[in-house]
Amino acid sequence: ERLTGLESLLCNGSLTVREFVRAVAKSELYKSKFLYNSFQTRVIELNLKHLLGRAPYDESEVIYHLDLYQNKGFEADIDSYIDSAEYDENFGDFIVPYYRGFSTQTGQKVVGFTRMFRLYRGYANSDRAQVEGKASRLASELALNSVSAVVGPSGGSEGWAYRASEKGVTPNKTFRSPTREGRIYRLEVSGMNLPRYPKVRRISKELLVPYEKLSDTLQQINKMGGKVASITLA
Known part of the structure; x- marks a missing residue:
């Protein structure tokens, strides 16, 4: 053409x-x-x-x-x-x-x-x-x-499968707290899987995680092969 x-x-x-x-x-x-x-x-x-x-x-x-x-x-x-x-x-x-x-x-x-x-x-x-x-x-x-969060191209495999909500309905500032301990963070994650299951590369998830559990959650996502596209205050 x-x-x-x-x-x-x-x-x-x-x-x-x-x-x-x-x-x-x-x-x-x-x-x-x-x-x-x-x-x-x-x-x-x-x-x-x-x-x-x-x-x-x-x-x-x-x-x-x-x-x-x-x-x-x-x-x-x-x-x-x-x-x-x-x-x-x-x-x-x-x-x-x-x-x-x-x-x-x-x-x-x-x-x-x-x-x-x-x-x-x-x-x-x-x-x-x-x-x-x-x-x-x-x-x-x-x-x-x-x-929006910067999501790398497919070749980079850095959370590229994440897709934002089409209507932008994900809460942005719902649970904000003046103290660090009371804050809740929103994690945008893609590519999570378990060894016994086939990996579905284009499935996206959004998780609301308290500050106290943020480190443990990130470690768990990493063990499951997931990629974090962004971390923001919820």
Whole structure:
């Protein structure tokens, strides 16, 4: 699946890289892969990832692009990314957009770092071949203005099978205590198994553990082959 006509125009100098990227993003091939069958928030996540190399910073950014899409159409929304000052400063006319979310740059919000891990899952992965399918990765997180745990790609085996609640219903600050001894921690765990049972790699668990039992619980998880994705106050 290639856009050979556009490739020819790029190779003979008739198009700059910026205009080539614009044409690809507006093509039927791109729309069939990333627009027609996706929830609109997911479309915006992918546009930001593909065209600006980062994840959404906040819900207002998603709302802006959603309004632009609804009022002026998909192509106008694509133009808003490629004609932006951010695109111009980072890529200009002759640099192919690349993933910037893993580096620190002027004007870049730190929250984009952790959210980029929700959108980018490693070199041997694609946007249409992830465990979560066509669902938005960041809708609940953006609505709650929260930050997700960084879960490594599958090749790293560091808790990668953990999947956050789709509706963001996991309690965040339910049992908080002013003293260390009274606190309860929420552990996000994946891959736990016992030797006599086959390992199910994509099962996730969330445990509420008192501070006094935290160390023992972590040791038990380790013995069962589990990976801790995050530890937060409950």
